[in-house]
Amino acid sequence: MSNWKTPAVLSSEITPQEVYLRRREFMRISAWAALGATLPGSLFAGEKLSGVVRTPYQLSDPLTPLEDITHYNNYYEFGTDKESPGKTAGSLKTRPWTVAVEGEVHKPKVWDIETLLKLAPLEERVYRLRCVEAWSMVIPWVGFPLAELIKRAEPTGNAKFVEFTTLNDPQQMPGVGSPVLDWPYREGLRLDEAMHPLTLLAVGLYGEVLPNQNGAPIRLVVPWKYGFKSAKSIVRIRLLEQMPQTSWMKAGPSEYGFYSNVNPEVDHPRWSQAKERRIGDFFKRPTLLFNGYAPQVAQLYAGMDLQKFF
């Protein structure tokens, strides 16, 4: 009999070999991170955003890889096919950048992007994104609720709607030379939709500065509506008394309504919205009412005929 005893080390405390073998890489990354922390505020896509708070807005669905999120984009200002924005959006200059908040507000203001980045704590929120073309992704956005910005503008009693305008600069955006949409790109929400806690102004994804092709430096994310409602590279937010006309409503009034809530029961006139293909999946999955956010947003549309107000 041996009197040698197994040392009392928990197996969880043992460094896995593959981590041990990567110790030099760890040192290298740490060194870069330390250097990065000494630099002034983030500017470029791919740079880590600091001070991002994790929130309960998480999903059990696996995240869509960054590669797919950044190379399969509908951003017509940079071309109508999905590969173009990833190739050409590098020409977009995201600094200096301002966002004008105006219209039916007591305190109109032109915000500098650097100030906006510090307006509220940056939160990571994982949202489903459902495109009107029947594909979907799961994206870890970084941003803050749009309500934070609108509150500071103090909407007047007349304010009922919010209009978002995307930059329209032919110098930086090769696609706006084509008359495929009525530029600048305009989108809109009802004020209560805009103030909803789910409605986000995103400045990053995967913990990093938002890539240009995804709408840098600041974009809207409304997860229960089709993707085109979430305007990119916003330069103006205007509060209005009347419902604004949006670029897609103008392009196809029978196909794209003001609300454009994700709804498997209301087909696009030319294709079904009952199912969607999650990017990376082979089989299609059923589309959920309000993209699965019905518990949070259904009350906004209580009593409304969703077939009529599509």
Added chain:
Amino acid sequence: MITKIKEKWLAAGKSLVFLAALMPLGKLAWLASHQGLGANPIEKITHTTGYWTLSFLLLTLTATPLRALSGWLWPVRWRRMLGLFAFFYACLHFLTYLVLDQFFDWTAIVKDIAKRPYITVGFAAFVMLTPLAATSTNNMVRRLGGRRWKLLHRLVYLIGILGVVHFWWLVKKDITEPAQFAGVLTLLLGFRVVQAVRKRLVR
């Protein structure tokens, strides 16, 4: 002697065209095996096979005007092969829809064909293309008789139109590509209309 050499060149040319016609499929296969089909591979395959179906249809329809304008005979000798390639890519296109896109969801497919005009016309074009492929052999020409065979194969004009309409109706907003196909098709069919009118006037 000269005709023999010419025959040899023609046969070599036809083989080259055959190989060239397989290149779109080869490229797809290469991309598929190198993860090069992008974020939505099924959409990419559907669009690529559809694009080449239409391209080969238009190439097939180019043979007759080219012969009439140039006097060359070779375009017409390659016509059957080009037409069969159109059918080949149409089959791949349809199979992509059936297997990869819908995965044999027959209820969804029947609904699509009945309810979505762009799918209705695309499917109709595919169905009409099938008898043309089936009667493409010399033997079938003989069995049908030249007149009847010719009459049947005039369906290709309608198939070309339906194919372009299918493309036009499915794009979300940017109609540049379907408009290019429509332009070429208009020229090719217009040529035939002008010729038919002329023939009538001469008589």
